[in-house]
Amino acid sequence: MEYQKTEELKTEKLELNMGPQHPSMHGVLNLMLEVDGEIVNRVTPNIGYLHRCNEKIGENVTYTQFIPYTDRFDYLASMNNGLGFCLAVERLGGIAVPERAEYIRVIMAELNRIASHLIALGTHGLDIGSWTPVLYCFREREIILDLFEAACGARLTYSYMALGGVTKDLPEGFVQKALDFLDYFEPKLKEYNELLSYNKIFIDRTAKLGVMSVKDAIGYGVTGPNLRAAGFNWDLRKDEPYSVYNRLDFKVALGDARFGVLGDAWNRYFVRIMEMEESVKIVRQALKQLPQGEYRTKVSRALRLPAGEIYSATENPKGELGFYIISAGETRPARLKIRGPSFNNLSILPEITKGIFIADLISIVGSIDLVLGEVDR
Numbered sequence: 144m145e146y147q148k149t150e151e152l153k154t155e156k157l158e159l160n161m162g163p164q165h166p167s168m169h170g171v172l173n174l175m176l177e178v179d180g181e182i183v184n185r186v187t188p189n190i191g192y193l194h195r196c197n198e199k200i201g202e203n204v205t206y207t208q209f210i211p212y213t214d215r216f217d218y219l220a221s222m223n224n225g226l227g228f229c230l231a232v233e234r235l236g237g238i239a240v241p242e243r244a245e246y247i248r249v250i251m252a253e254l255n256r257i258a259s260h261l262i263a264l265g266t267h268g269l270d271i272g273s274w275t276p277v278l279y280c281f282r283e284r285e286i287i288l289d290l291f292e293a294a295c296g297a298r299l300t301y302s303y304m305a306l307g308g309v310t311k312d313l314p315e316g317f318v319q320k321a322l323d324f325l326d327y328f329e330p331k332l333k334e335y336n337e338l339l340s341y342n343k344i345f346i347d348r349t350a351k352l353g354v355m356s357v358k359d360a361i362g363y364g365v366t367g368p369n370l371r372a373a374g375f376n377w378d379l380r381k382d383e384p385y386s387v388y389n390r391l392d393f394k395v396a397l398g399d400a401r402f403g404v405l406g407d408a409w410n411r412y413f414v415r416i417m418e419m420e421e422s423v424k425i426v427r428q429a430l431k432q433l434p435q436g437e438y439r440t441k442v443s444r445a446l447r448l449p450a451g452e453i454y455s456a457t458e459n460p461k462g463e464l465g466f467y468i469i470s471a472g473e474t475r476p477a478r479l480k481i482r483g484p485s486f487n488n489l490s491i492l493p494e495i496t497k498g499i500f501i502a503d504l505i506s507i508v509g510s511i512d513l514v515l516g517e518v519d520r
Contacts, residue, residue: 154180161504163192170515172489174508176501183504186496188489193519201479206232207306207444209479214300216464216483217517219262222255222291223459225304230385231455231466232306236448241437244308245387250321250429251294251303253422257328258287259460260415267412267509268339271348276338283331286324293317306446308439318430325423332420340413349409350402353495353507360406363494364487367462368414369511372398373406379458391428393421408510415512445474461485461512485517 161174171192177185197216201209213228214221226248233240240248265280288298293314295303303310339345355365357375370377378395380388396417398410448470456465462484471477488511496504 156184163189170513170518172508172513172515172518174492174504176504178501181500181502183496183499183501186493186504188492190489190515190518193515195519197520198479198481201481202476205444205474206446206448206476207442210304210306211300211302214302215516216481216520217259217459217461217485217514218299219514220255220259220460221299221301222251222303223259223457224464225302226252226386227455227457227459227464228466229304229306230457231453231468232446232448234455235451235453235468235470236446238307238442239440240308241440242387243312243434243436244438244440246429246433247309247313247438248304249386249388249391250426250433251291251309253425253429254287254290254321256422256460257419258284260419263415263460263509263512264335264339264412267506267512268345270505270509271345273339273342273345276335279331279334279338283328286327290317290321290324293320305439305442307442308437310439312438318433321426321430325427329420329423332416335416340416346402346409348503348506349412349510350407351404352408352499352503353411353510354404355406355411355491355495357406359491359494363491365462365491366484366487367459368396368418369411369462369488371396372410372414374398379456379463383456385457387429387432388425390432391425393425396421408506411510411512447472447474448476456482459484461514461517462488481520483517483520485513485515486520489513489518 156177156179159176159178161176163171163173173189175187175189176183197212200212210225213224216224261280261284265277268276291301292298295301295311355373357373360370360373374397376395376397381395396414398405398414402409450470450472452469454465454467456463464484465482467480468476469478496507
C-alpha cells in the first residue's frame, strides 16, 4: 500500500493573556503569552496594577511615619521589611540599638521568614493541584501569627520594628510559647517532604523546569532562595552580617543536582524547606541568648538625620531588600529608593520560560515566590 505525502501540520501563533488575577499569580500580575499550540514562545510580564507610590510617600513623611508603609511591600514579611528600613536610618544616623532589641528583631525576622516560606510552599503546591499542603502550611503559620499578635497586636502588618529597637518588649510567656512552637514545628517539615518534596507527581512538575543558571541569575539581579537554588552561596546574614547574626550558628541553604540540574523549580522550592530548618536553629539560639535590658533607645519622632546618603540591605525571605536614602538634614528623606527582591526575581521569568508548556508556567511562577505588592512599590 502506498501512502501519499501530506502537508506538514501548520500551527498559528497566538497571543494570550494570563491574568490579571490574584489567586494563581501571587498578586495582580498580567502575563502576555505568545504560544504555539501548548508551547510558550515568549512571556512578557505586565506589572503596575498595585502601584502605590511608596517611595514618593517616603519622601513626604518623617522617618518614623514611614515604618507602617514598609509593612505593605512584601506584606507576608512585614517584620523583615521594617527591620531593613530601621537599620538603614540607624546606620546613617548613628543610632545605637540595645542588645536585647537586636535579639528580639532577629527572633521576629526569622519567625516571619518561616511564615513567608510556608505561604510559598503551600501556594506552590496549590498552583499545581495539591490542596492538602496549603492547609498544613496555614495551620503552622497561624501559630506564628498568634505569637506576633501577642507581641504587637497585629497579624499581618505589624509596625513592630521601631527606630532604636522595637515598639514593645516581649510579653510575659512569649519565650516559652516560641520554644513550644519550634518543638511542634520541626517535625512538621518531615510531613512537607512526604507531601511534596519527594512526591513523584510534584517532582515531575518541578524538576528540570524553569532552570536558572548562576550567570543569568546574577545578570538579572536575582537574590535570595532563587539565587541560592542555582548553587550560588550568597546570604547577607552571613556575607554582610547585621544585627546579631554573626553570633548565631546556621548554614546557608543551597540547591543541589540530585535530579540532574541546579536552579530548577524543585530546587527553588526545596531551598525554602532547608531555610526553615535553619531559621528554627537561629530562633532557638536567639531565645537562649536573649539578654535582659532595654528594648528601645529613645529616638525623637521628628528625627533629623545628618546630610548624607546610605544604601543598606538585608536578607528578606525573597531576597535582598535594600533602602537607598539621601538625607538633606531634614526630618524626612530628600530621596528614597527601595530595591525590592521580587521585582528582580520576576524579571528573569521570560528567560527561564522559553519553550515550556503553558501548564508548566504556573509551576515556574509559583517557584519564584512573588508578592506583587513588592514589585509595584
